[in-house]
Each structure stands twice: as structure tokens, then as C-alpha cells.
């Protein structure tokens with residue numbers, strides 16, 4: 001079980017949350033190459049170690065927030081402020 005720290009509600013069970021995905025790269029500009037658009041739209045990064053992620057407290061306060069989570073240990077290494 002993963003305890004996720006909501007900045008409004010405190011630490012709650014992961015079943016109350018919806019994973020919003022990793023914080024990704026910025027959207028390419030209008031002059032970007034086809035390869036840049038392909039990478040942005042279809043290549044999903046799957047890094048090991050600390051990753052910045054978005055979470056939605058869907059069954060709680062409804063807040064969106066960002067945390068740093070280690071994908072190997074599932075430790076939350078930086079909590080929302």
C-alpha cells in the first residue's frame with residue numbers, strides 16, 4: 001500500500017487517488033520536426049529512480065498536486081508544498 005501525501009488532506013491510501021502520469025517535456029513548438037512530435041506524442045518515458053508525477057485526489061478533496069516518487073522503491077522523496 002502506498003501512502004500519498006495530499007497537501008490538503010495529509011497522508012491517504014493510494015486507492016483514493018488517480019495517477020496523472022509523469023511530468024513530461026514541454027509541448028514542441030509549431031516549427032518542431034516530425035521526430036520531435038512523434039517522441040512527444042508516443043514515446044512514454046519509463047525511468048528508474050526519482051520521477052516527478054502528477055496525482056489527483058479524486059476520492060478526497062479533488063486537488064491536483066505533484067510529488068517526486070522513486071519508481072524502484074516507491075518511496076515519496078519530495079512531498080507537495
Ligand SMILES: [Zn+2]
Nearest residue numbers: 006009057061
Ligand atoms: Zn486531498
